Amino acid sequence: MTATTRRERRGTIAGLILLLLAWEAAGQGGWVAGGALPAPSQIALRAWLDRGDYPAHILGTLRTATAGFVVGSLLAFVLGVAYTRWPRLQRAMSGVDVTIFAMPAIAIVPILIIALPGDAPRVVLSALSVYYPAMVAVVLGLRQADPRLLDLVRVHGGGAVAALRWVRLRGGLPTLLSGLRVAAPAAVLGSLLAEFGSGSSAGLGTYLIGSLGRADPARLWGIGLAATALSALAYLAVGLVAARFAGDTVPASTPVGTAAGQAAGEVRGWVARSMPLLAFLLPFALWEAGTWALRLTDVSEIVFRDPAGVLAHLIWDEGAARNRGDIAAALAQTLPFALAGVALGLAVAFALAIVSLLWPPLGATLLPLSLVTQSMPLVALTPLVVLIFGRDTGGILAITVSVTFFPAFVTIAQGLALVPPGLRDLISAWGGGRGIWLRRVAIPWATPYLCAALRLAAPRALLGVMIAEWLATGTGLGNLLNEARGRMDYGTIWSVAVVSVSVAVALHTAAASLERRVLRRFAFAS
Amino acid sequence: MGARDIRIDAVERRFARAGQAPLLALDRVSLDLPAGSFTALIGPSGCGKSTLLRLIAGLDAPDGGAVMVGGAAPRVLQREGRLGIAFQDAALLPWRTVTGNVRLPLDVTGHRDRESLARIADLVALVGLAGFEQALPAQLSGGMRQRVAIARALVTEPDVLLLDEPFGALDQILRRTMNAELQRIWMRRATTTLLVTHGIDEALFLADRVVVMHGPPGRIATIVDVPFARPRPLTLFADPAFRALEDEVAAALYGRVPGSAA
Ligand SMILES: Nc1ncnc2c1ncn2[C@@H]1O[C@H](COP(=O)(O)OP(=O)(O)O)[C@@H](O)[C@H]1O
Ligand SMILES: [Mg+2]
Numbered sequence: 001m002t003a004t005t006r007r008e009r010r011g012t013i014a015g016l017i018l019l020l021l022a023w024e025a026a027g028q029g030g031w032v033a034g035g036a037l038p039a040p041s042q043i044a045l046r047a048w049l050d051r052g053d054y055p056a057h058i059l060g061t062l063r064t065a066t067a068g069f070v071v072g073s074l075l076a077f078v079l080g081v082a083y084t085r086w087p088r089l090q091r092a093m094s095g096v097d098v099t100i101f102a103m104p105a106i107a108i109v110p111i112l113i114i115a116l117p118g119d120a121p122r123v124v125l126s127a128l129s130v131y132y133p134a135m136v137a138v139v140l141g142l143r144q145a146d147p148r149l150l151d152l153v154r155v156h157g158g159g160a161v162a163a164l165r166w167v168r169l170r171g172g173l174p175t176l177l178s179g180l181r182v183a184a185p186a187a188v189l190g191s192l193l194a195e196f197g198s199g200s201s202a203g204l205g206t207y208l209i210g211s212l213g214r215a216d217p218a219r220l221w222g223i224g225l226a227a228t229a230l231s232a233l234a235y236l237a238v239g240l241v242a243a244r245f246a247g248d249t250v251p252a253s254t255p256v257g258t259a260a261g262q263a264a265g266e267v268r269g270w271v272a273r274s275m276p277l278l279a280f281l282l283p284f285a286l287w288e289a290g291t292w293a294l295r296l297t298d299v300s301e302i303v304f305r306d307p308a309g310v311l312a313h314l315i316w317d318e319g320a321a322r323n324r325g326d327i328a329a330a331l332a333q334t335l336p337f338a339l340a341g342v343a344l345g346l347a348v349a350f351a352l353a354i355v356s357l358l359w360p361p362l363g364a365t366l367l368p369l370s371l372v373t374q375s376m377p378l379v380a381l382t383p384l385v386v387l388i389f390g391r392d393t394g395g396i397l398a399i400t401v402s403v404t405f406f407p408a409f410v411t412i413a414q415g416l417a418l419v420p421p422g423l424r425d426l427i428s429a430w431g432g433g434r435g436i437w438l439r440r441v442a443i444p445w446a447t448p449y450l451c452a453a454l455r456l457a458a459p460r461a462l463l464g465v466m467i468a469e470w471l472a473t474g475t476g477l478g479n480l481l482n483e484a485r486g487r488m489d490y491g492t493i494w495s496v497a498v499v500s501v502s503v504a505v506a507l508h509t510a511a512a513s514l515e516r517r518v519l520r521r522f523a524f525a526s
Numbered sequence: 527m528g529a530r531d532i533r534i535d536a537v538e539r540r541f542a543r544a545g546q547a548p549l550l551a552l553d554r555v556s557l558d559l560p561a562g563s564f565t566a567l568i569g570p571s572g573c574g575k576s577t578l579l580r581l582i583a584g585l586d587a588p589d590g591g592a593v594m595v596g597g598a599a600p601r602v603l604q605r606e607g608r609l610g611i612a613f614q615d616a617a618l619l620p621w622r623t624v625t626g627n628v629r630l631p632l633d634v635t636g637h638r639d640r641e642s643l644a645r646i647a648d649l650v651a652l653v654g655l656a657g658f659e660q661a662l663p664a665q666l667s668g669g670m671r672q673r674v675a676i677a678r679a680l681v682t683e684p685d686v687l688l689l690d691e692p693f694g695a696l697d698q699i700l701r702r703t704m705n706a707e708l709q710r711i712w713m714r715r716a717t718t719t720l721l722v723t724h725g726i727d728e729a730l731f732l733a734d735r736v737v738v739m740h741g742p743p744g745r746i747a748t749i750v751d752v753p754f755a756r757p758r759p760l761t762l763f764a765d766p767a768f769r770a771l772e773d774e775v776a777a778a779l780y781g782r783v784p785g786s787a788a
Contacts, residue, residue: 148617151585156682157605158634166634170621 015365036387038218043225046218053207054226060202061191061230064119068126069187069234073180076131080138084168085160088271090139095279096286101132102508103501104463105193106470106478110485110493113198114303115294121198126190130183137179141172177242184238185231189377192227196379196470197485204230205379212471217387224380231377305494313491323492326480327499334469334476335503337393338461341400346457348401349408350450354442357416358434367413370406378403378460378467386472396468403464408453415449416442451515458507466500529718530596530603530685532559532582538590539577551577553743554591561596562716566729566736568779574744575722579690582720583611595686603686607635610684610717614691616671618663618678624650625659628677635682642681649677652711654703669700676704680711687712687719694724705731706760713756726775727763730754738778748778 020040026032027039038046047054083090090097105125112121145168153163195205208223284307291306305313314324356363382399389395419441427437469478477500484492534557540548551574559565567575580586581593584600595603603609610631618627628646632638650659653673663671676692693701705728712719712732723729729736736750750771754762762768 146617148613148615149619151580151583151613152611152617152630152678153634154585155583155604155609155611156631156634157607162634166630167619170619 011361011364012368016369032388036217038221042218043221046216047222047226050219050222056202057204057207058226058230060206061188061195061204061227064122064194064203065126065187065191065230065234067119067123068190069130069184071123072127072130072183072187073134075127076134076138076183077176080135080142081164083135083139084142084164088275091275092278092282095281095283097132097135098508099283099501099505100128102459102504104459104466104504105129105190106196106463106466107481107497107500109194109196109198110481111497112194114490114493115299119201122191122194122201122203125194126187129186129190130180133183133186134176134179137176137182138172141175141179142168143172144175145171174242174245177238177245181235181238181242184234185377188227188231188234189379192377192379193467197482208380208383209471212383217384220383220387224377224384227377227380303490305491309491310494310498313495317491323495326492327477327495330475330477330480330496331499331503334462334465334478334500337396337400337465337476338458338507341397341464342404342454342458342461344397345401345404345461346408346450346454349405349412349453350446353409353412353416353446354438356413357442358438363413366409370409370413373402373406378464379471382464382467382471386468391472391474396465396473399464399468400461403460404453404457407460408450408457411453411456412446412449415452416446419445448515448519451511451518455508455511455515458511459504462500462504462507528685529562529716530608531561532557532686532718532720533594534558534578534582534591535594536591537578537581537588537593539574539581539586540589550743551741552581552588553741553745555744555746556591557737557746559718559720561718563735564712564719564733565721566733567720567722567739568724568726568729568736568775569739569741569744569747570779573739573741575739576690577744578739579688579720579722582686583609583688607631607637607682608685610679610682610687612672612675612679612689612692614694616663616668616675618671618674620663623660623662624655624666624674627663627674628681630678631682637682645681645683646677649680650674653677653707669696669704672696673704676708676711683715684717687717689719689721691722691724693728701725701728702760702763708732709757726772726779727768730768730771730775731758731762736775738775748775750775750778 023037024039024041027037027042031037079093083093105128109121109125112124115121116124142164145163149167149171150163153167158166191203192205192208195201195203196209198206204223204227208220208227211219211223288306291304294304295301312320314320314327317323352362352366356366381402385399385402386395389398423441424437427441432440465476466478466481469476470482471478473479477496481493481496481500483489484496534555536554536556537552538550538554539552540550542548555574555578557565567578569575577586581588582595582600584604593600600609619630622630625646628649629643632642632646647659650656653676655670655673655677658666658670663674666674672692672695676689679687679689679692693704696704709732721729721732726736730752733752736752737746738748738750739745740747752771754768
């Protein structure tokens with residue numbers, strides 16, 4: 001057991017060193033995309049020359065990401081506890097939660113920058129990015145308490161508060177911490193994204209955007225790697241705390257069966273029937289309430305749109321037809337890429353996860369690599385991918401595939417790792433070969449995990465496409481948003497945000513309902 | 527307040543089943559447990575023993591009939607913190623030591639007076655875990671964990687003690703030892719006790735009365751009175767009168783006529 005893991009680890013390290021050497025050679029030779037891929041040594045040299053710039057930018061990102069992480073985790077904790085206590089509240093809030101999870105963060109960046117002063121947009125976006133994974137982990141951790149221990153508390157006259165205090169909180173801590181660990185890199189990404197178009201503040205996102213025009217690949221790589229290191233450190237730091245409380249066994253991605261943190265407990269009658277409607281309306285109600293709250297501040301009213309305002313922009317305002325046309329055209333550019341990227345990324349992930357079952361060295365190299373890329377901030381990745389694959393179709397597709405492939409591979413590979421080894425022997429004992437085993441066990445087993453990966457990947461793909469469009473290609477929703485920001489066209493800013501968030505929520509909802517059906521089909525659900 | 531009586535009056539409990547008629551887990555079960563008595567409940571798996579125990583504990587509510595403890599609803603007993611319970615597997619808090627786990631009921635009820643806290647050490651010693659006070663559950667064997675659960679059930683000096691197959695996971699030798707210890711503990715302080723068990727010998731060794739259940743639908747088949755005087759020695763297991771009673775309970779359980787060939 002230990003011998004094989006040691007050998008595996010040695011294989012992984014050897015693979016990574018090989019990769020690094022190949023990279024150095026490719027960079028020195030200028031083999032990739034006419035020198036768009038600099039050698040590691042060239043990146044290091046550039047970073048050394050830029051060493052005066054880095055501290056302020058790193059500190060700026062670190063400060064706002066940390067603040068966002070704390071705010072987001074606190075919010076997740078409070079709501080997670082409330083959801084555990086009142087499952088109906090979770091149902092009512094499910095629309096808000098899914099919106100926060102699925103929305104392409106970049107879509108609301110201009111709005112946050114309009115509405116909030118100073119560093120607040122960065123803190124808020126990073127808090128929003130942290131909230132959902134952290135909340136799901138809190139609810140999961142608190143709900144998984146041993147039912148007999150809960151009985152024991154009740155038998156001694158303890159209510160919900162006593163159960164929380166003596167059993168649920170401490171018992172859920174490992175799950176909660178592993179959720180926070182996954183959320184930590186998201187905090188960094190949120191902070192970086194909110195620097196888009198904010199201008200002055202110091203941060204790696206600002207530095208990246210400011211360096212885009214200089215066409216210096218080594219600098220872009222340096223910033224990308226610094227951002228990656230930052231979020232990897234955040235992941236490790238929270239992981240260190242988590243390890244102290246053991247139970248360090250929860251997979252780094254959202255496991256199967258926790259589709260969107262489904263609320264437990266049955267609700268019957270008219271309350272149940274009106275729940276979906278309430279869940280649907282609540283995000284709009286909060287939006288409306290938010291605009292009312294902003295009217296009380298001294299921010300100019302012309303920059304805001306409430307739901308009616310967005311409808312006006314798209315339906316009955318003067319020029320509404322043109323507005324609609326712009327957005328529809330942009331959506332027609334963005335959506336195909338997002339969907340193609342998801343399909344391609346998932347297909348490759350599914351195939352490779354199955355292949356690495358038959359040929360373990362592949363998995364031993366790919367899995368750690370995939371885990372590392374999970375903490376890579378998308379923003380930092382995008383310019384690099386575009387540099388290599390070009391500003392057109394290839395670049396965007398490469399981004400969506402990389403954005404969806406790695407997390408999907410992790411989800412599916414970790415799911416397949418749970419196949420009982422005895423099953424394989426059993427099939428052999430019955431005289432079945434690899435083919436039978438693949439068809440009867442591995443593929444059916446991996447299917448629910450594929451669906452979970454789809455649900456997680458679909459919104460991410462949209463975000464990836466929009467970032468690429470904003471930064472590089474000058475097409476689609478991302479570009480429309482960036483342009484509208486430049487023109488101070490508030491109607492379009494709000495409409496693009498609403499449309500892209502709605503599309504992401506629709507994709508997520510479709511994936512989640514497919515997942516539920518598959519889970520039921522494979523009897524994973526209770 | 528001392529031990530309380532338990533009155534179970536024509537209790538029914540149904541469980542909904544997807545695509546089938548509801549399962550009748552308890553079918554008009556009536557049973558009186560006098561204050562300070564020791565009753566054993568025995569029956570095949572799925573006959574509703576745990577369901578009945580959960581109703582008495584106030585963890586579940588009947589669909590028909592009533593359960594009264596000391597003339598009041600079980601919830602009253604809960605609220606007063608006068609109930610002790612142990613399940614088939616120990617269900618300990620993995621992050622608390624032996625002492626901490628035994629202390630849990632005191633934390634929940636808030637009865638953390640000096641006298642109650644002092645009882646923890648006594649109980650830990652009583653169940654034979656002296657020297658293991660600071661051990662975590664993961665460091666204990668299954669039998670030791672189960673003894674922690676017994677100590678925990680007793681720490682509030684409950685008026686009613688409910689034990690659901692507490693020795694089910696133990697080996698025969700340890701089981702006998704635990705039977706003797708439970709008798710000793712029980713005799714120190716009269717507590718109305720209900721013990722669910724699969725062991726006929728264990729039931730006869732400990733109880734005043736053995737209630738045999740059949741089901742589903744769960745109902746009481748026979749009640750066998752146990753005449754032996756206390757304290758009962760471990761040699762009782764070999765006593766011919768004891769053996770005869772064992773056959774009688776077995777017959778009620780398996781539907782065989784006493785004395786007939788197997
Ligand atoms: N919460 C529940 N939901 C549905 N069915 C239950 C539930 N609890 C018990 N049952 C059913 O009621 C019957 C009696 O269960 P139980 O009281 O646990 O039996 P015993 O403890 O005698 O083995 C069983 O058929 C069991 O499946
Ligand atoms: Mg039972």
